[in-house]
Amino acid sequence: MNFKKNMTRMLAATLLLPAVFSACKKETGNVQQEAIVDNDAVATQAIYASKSTSFARPDGTYSQSSAEADMGQxxxxxxxxxxxFSEQARIRIPANSLSNGNIVNIDVSDGTEYELTFRVRFGPNFYWSRGGKLGFGFHIGNGFxxxxxxxxxxxxxxRLMWYNPNGTKTSSSSDAPYFRPYVYYKDMPENCGNNFGKQSNTLNKNQWYTVRIRVKSNSGTSTNGSVLYQIDGVTLLSxxxxxxxxxxxxxxxxxTFHTFRGGSEEYWEATxxxxxxxxxxxxTRIAS
Known part of the structure; x- marks a missing residue:
């Protein structure tokens, strides 16, 4: 995996050499990032409209300062x-816990349309239980x-969930986990996030999945906002x-960067x- 990553970065660096002298790009190690847009962000050098990282760091603790350098404040x-671990960010969800893992929000330049992509995999010994929230998503306005x-x-x-409809804390006999969207918005029908009845194919442990999420704000009281989820290029929700x-x-x-189990009942936990x-x-911010 590391050899493939290194070859990809060497090729990317060669193709991007002319951009070194451009006013709108800068290089920081192996991470290329776009110039900061917000005036306030110029002072902090930590709030971005566009950012990318391949987590190319030595194995060991991933500190907050390193994470903010890679992803933003x-x-x-x-x-x-x-x-x-092996140039991947690894989040540990502690046993016998709910809403515990890594739950943070990354500040970005305000915008009315954004898109993000990331890759994710569950460890080879991952216990599905009932499910939880994972990965990157978007927080609009006050967020809920x-x-x-x-x-x-x-x-x-x-945000994104993995969900295992028959999962329990101690039994894995009927596991059939899948991804589903998890959306809070003005007209949501229930108190908890809406999944619109959508689900991905059954998930496997130790397999990479590529997730794409795109959101567009509505204007005024109009229903002209949107959300898009894709898994490995296949549309899960539009x-x-x-x-x-x-x-x-x-x-x-x-x-949002949320990785935790739950739900609130014990069957969401794992031992x-x-x-x-x-x-x-x-x-990437598409529109401001």
């Missing part, structure tokens, strides 16, 4: 349970999570919706630690 949450219904029109979120009803809250503010691996994150 944290807006909220506590960075923990993270390390680098935790079964707090987003019906006041001031924000929403678009939906028009109304995220908000107040333009003061229509902007995409953060990228062993769970490891989930991430690679090749890229996000």
């Amino acid at each position: 944290l807006a909220s949450g506590t960075w923990k349970n993270a390390d680098i 999570t935790g079964c707090n219904k987003a019906d006041d029109g001031t924000g929403g979120t678009a 939906q028009t919706l109304r995220w908000t009803t107040d333009d003061n809250y229509r902007k995409i503010k953060n990228i 062993t630690d769970g490891l989930i691996y991430y690679d090749d994150l890229s996000y």
Whole structure:
């Protein structure tokens, strides 16, 4: 895997040599990032409209400072349970716990349309239990999570779940896990996030999946916003919706990076630690 990565980066570096002298690009190690857009961000050098990383760091603890250099400044949450393994970001979900793992939001330049992609795999000994939230997503306006219904029109979120409908804490006899979208928005029908009845093919352990999520804000009270989820190039969800009803809250503010089990009942837990691996994150603001 490392040889393939290195060859890919060497080729990319050769193709991008003319960009070294461009005012809109800069190189930091193996990570190429676009110039910062926001005036406030220029001072901190940590809030971006576009960013990409392949987590090309030595094995060991993945500190918050390293994560912020790779992905952007944290807006909220506590960075923990993270390390680098074979140039991948690895998040550990502790055994016998819910809503515990790594739950942070990354500050990005405000925008009305964003897209991100990343790769993810579950460790070879991963226990599915009932499911949980994982990977990168979007936080709009005030953002809503935790079964707090987003019906006041001031924000929403678009995240990803793995879900195993018959999973328990101790039995794996009927495991059939899959990805499903998890969306909070103005017109959501229930208190918890809407999956729109969509699910991916059955998931496997130790297999890489490429996830793409794209969100577009609506304007005013119109239902002209949208969300798109794709898994390995196959569309999981493409939906028009109304995220908000107040333009003061229509902007995409953060990228979520949430990896944890839950749900709130014990069957979401596992008796062993769970490891989930991430690679090749890229996000881009399409419209401000």
